[in-house]
Amino acid sequence: MSGLQLQQMPHPASHSTTIQVFRDWRHACKHLEDHLLTQPECLAWAIVRPEYTEILDPNDANARFDYSERAKSTGGATAQGLYDLYSKAIALNGTDATKLKWVRSEGRLTVAVGTDGVLMLVEDVVKSAFLPGQGDPQATRESQQSSRGRGLSRERGMRLGRPGRRGEEAEWDRISREKREAGWTRIQKLYYRVFRPAAQSIRRFHRGAYDMNGNVVRGDYALLKGALPRQSQLAYEHWIILRRQCGREV
Amino acid sequence: MAENLYVNPRLRATRAGAVDATHEVTVWIDELAATLQSDVETSDEAYDLLAQRERLRRVRPELLAEAGGLETVRQADQRIAERGKELAGRAHTVPNPQAWLEEAAQLEASYEDLIEPAERARWAARLLDDLDDAELMLVAAGRCGLKDQELAEQLDACNIWLAEHADAFLAASVYVQAIGQSLRPDLDELDYDLAATTLKFVDILRAAEEAERQIFMEEVIPLPAHVVNGLYERFREAQQWTEEQRRFVVAILLLRESLRRRPLGRADSAAVPESPLRCVWSAPDGTAFARAIVPAQPASAEEEIPIGFFRASDDARLAEYAGRHVRLAGTERVIQQGGLAHIPLRVLMEAKEPWRLAIGPSWEEWPLTSTE
Numbered sequence: 001m002s003g004l005q006l007q008q009m010p011h012p013a014s015h016s017t018t019i020q021v022f023r024d025w026r027h028a029c030k031h032l033e034d035h036l037l038t039q040p041e042c043l044a045w046a047i048v049r050p051e052y053t054e055i056l057d058p059n060d061a062n063a064r065f066d067y068s069e070r071a072k073s074t075g076g077a078t079a080q081g082l083y084d085l086y087s088k089a090i091a092l093n094g095t096d097a098t099k100l101k102w103v104r105s106e107g108r109l110t111v112a113v114g115t116d117g118v119l120m121l122v123e124d125v126v127k128s129a130f131l132p133g134q135g136d137p138q139a140t141r142e143s144q145q146s147s148r149g150r151g152l153s154r155e156r157g158m159r160l161g162r163p164g165r166r167g168e169e170a171e172w173d174r175i176s177r178e179k180r181e182a183g184w185t186r187i188q189k190l191y192y193r194v195f196r197p198a199a200q201s202i203r204r205f206h207r208g209a210y211d212m213n214g215n216v217v218r219g220d221y222a223l224l225k226g227a228l229p230r231q232s233q234l235a236y237e238h239w240i241i242l243r244r245q246c247g248r249e250v
Numbered sequence: 251m252a253e254n255l256y257v258n259p260r261l262r263a264t265r266a267g268a269v270d271a272t273h274e275v276t277v278w279i280d281e282l283a284a285t286l287q288s289d290v291e292t293s294d295e296a297y298d299l300l301a302q303r304e305r306l307r308r309v310r311p312e313l314l315a316e317a318g319g320l321e322t323v324r325q326a327d328q329r330i331a332e333r334g335k336e337l338a339g340r341a342h343t344v345p346n347p348q349a350w351l352e353e354a355a356q357l358e359a360s361y362e363d364l365i366e367p368a369e370r371a372r373w374a375a376r377l378l379d380d381l382d383d384a385e386l387m388l389v390a391a392g393r394c395g396l397k398d399q400e401l402a403e404q405l406d407a408c409n410i411w412l413a414e415h416a417d418a419f420l421a422a423s424v425y426v427q428a429i430g431q432s433l434r435p436d437l438d439e440l441d442y443d444l445a446a447t448t449l450k451f452v453d454i455l456r457a458a459e460e461a462e463r464q465i466f467m468e469e470v471i472p473l474p475a476h477v478v479n480g481l482y483e484r485f486r487e488a489q490q491w492t493e494e495q496r497r498f499v500v501a502i503l504l505l506r507e508s509l510r511r512r513p514l515g516r517a518d519s520a521a522v523p524e525s526p527l528r529c530v531w532s533a534p535d536g537t538a539f540a541r542a543i544v545p546a547q548p549a550s551a552e553e554e555i556p557i558g559f560f561r562a563s564d565d566a567r568l569a570e571y572a573g574r575h576v577r578l579a580g581t582e583r584v585i586q587q588g589g590l591a592h593i594p595l596r597v598l599m600e601a602k603e604p605w606r607l608a609i610g611p612s613w614e615e616w617p618l619t620s621t622e
Contacts, residue, residue, distance in 0.1 A: 158350040158380035162343050169343040173292040196284055203277045207375040208368035212423035214263025218368030231280035235287050
């Protein structure tokens with residue numbers, strides 16, 4: 001029983017073909033949970049689609065957790081709003097990918113990325129879409145084993161900060177960041193906080209493509225290796241030009 | 251020419267050309283370029299700038315030029331020359347080696363979990379990058395005059411753990427091979443501190459070689475063909491014997507059940523076999539076979555069970571077998587006119603070993619090849 005109305009979009013590698021955004025409500029809700037309802041990726045989605053905050057507060061871990069649980073128990077019906085903005089972002093980025101040729105196919109598989117940084121994996125339907133560079137999948141899985149109260153978050157590792165020496169510096173960082181970002185437009189936030197980390201992450205995807213003997217174990221995302229321009233041609237001002245070419249908001 | 255510690259041509263991915271060092275260098279250059287596109291104010295940015303610049307110092311100069319990194323490196327050097335000590339002071343607050351150790355232990359434990367191999371490979375690569383960044387930042391900070399013995403010791407502990415658990419990072423072996431191919435082979439003569447940051451890669455390359463040797467049994471000397479053939483023959487015989495035993499046990503159970511149920515008749519007739527038991531023995535060369543048909547409900551254990559001998563090509567009865575002796579379950583009989591011999595059911599039921607026919611005069615053995 002599905003209460004979720006699934007959307008259609010043009011195929012990024014063949015614009016005349018229409019594809020569905022996820023196979024069924026379960027896949028759609030799983031991706032909402034993994035990406036739009038998990039910190040820090042949820043914060044990036046709120047930049048990509050500002051109407052996100054009209055649906056729920058991405059900073060409220062409990063609200064995200066409850067939204068996810070409710071979606072699962074209603075066959076996706078209660079997640080229509082979030083799914084629609086997700087689908088809209090995927091479709092727009094798919095069109096960018098077609099125009100900028102940021103799309104690669106192998107067999108029936110297509111990988112594409114747009115100027116918001118939304119990366120999508122397409123076969124006969126959209127199979128996955130997310131913002132790379134917003135936390136690692138292992139931490140996501142662990143965070144989802146938590147319950148209400150901890151929310152869905154994924155922060156850890158070497159860069160957690162040095163115990164006993166981080167406090168004052170963290171405060172300095174926060175003030176510097178706030179001061180800098182206070183003058184940013186939404187589009188600048190979109191570039192620096194979302195698109196650029198996505199592009200950097202995509203450049204590293206090939207590192208998961210091989211097993212230890214050099215056999216390809218997962219070549220899908222690695223297909224985009226070399227598809228994006230070098231960073232020296234992908235600074236903010238270059239990106240703005242590309243956005244204009246795609247008819248996107250700048 | 252001295253051996254290059256960082257390149258192991260025996261590794262499969264290296265041999266197969268699956269390793270792309272140039273691409274890794276372009277990724278590192280792009281990462282540094284992205285950092286330079288900001289004003290480098292926060293600790294993380296300072297940390298990135300110092301580590302990313304230092305990483306490119308290890309790269310073979312021709313590769314750096316080929317990947318278009320010279321201008322980016324020049325800009326980074328200029329920024330560090332202007333603000334090096336300030337950046338180093340800020341960067342020092344970022345690394346948390348204890349948290350790295352905890353995450354590395356999780357990676358090692360993840361080999362018992364169902365994680366997509368690609369995901370594990372990326373995780374292992376990122377953990378290596380994380381440790382590498384911290385070490386590279388420490389070296390860069392040292393160049394700016396900022397030493398930090400405490401952090402150095404903590405990172406040593408991470409490296410010791412890694413050396414003892416290098417297998418945990420084999421998922422990122424191809425990435426490590428690419429890093430190795432990007433490194434200047436003369437690094438230890440050029441800059442000892444920088445060369446020390448590469449020891450973890452050498453550890454992983456060694457572990458990869460050892461793992462490949464074990465997986466592909468590269469140290470095992472192949473056995474001579476005649477030994478392999480002999481072993482294979484013995485294996486096949488053992489396999490056949492096991493199969494015969496299985497058929498024998500099934501047949502015996504069916505026969506016993508038939509006899510046990512017979513006097514009870516209909517009461518629990520559902521358990522009584524409804525069709526006769528057919529046993530087939532095949533000549534080793536496949537040209538002939540023998541077939542016995544045991545009735546579903548034999549009159550008694552004394553009932554004589556006929557065994558017919560047939561040509562495999564057309565199922566014709568082998569009349570020419572008449573007069574030859576046949577042995578089954580320790581009992582010998584003479585094949586009669588029409589290629590038929592009779593064995594009492596009791597003999598079959600009291601057999602201790604799978605029924606195997608032996609045909610005189612050579613006493614060639616025919617295994618039981620089917621019961622149904």
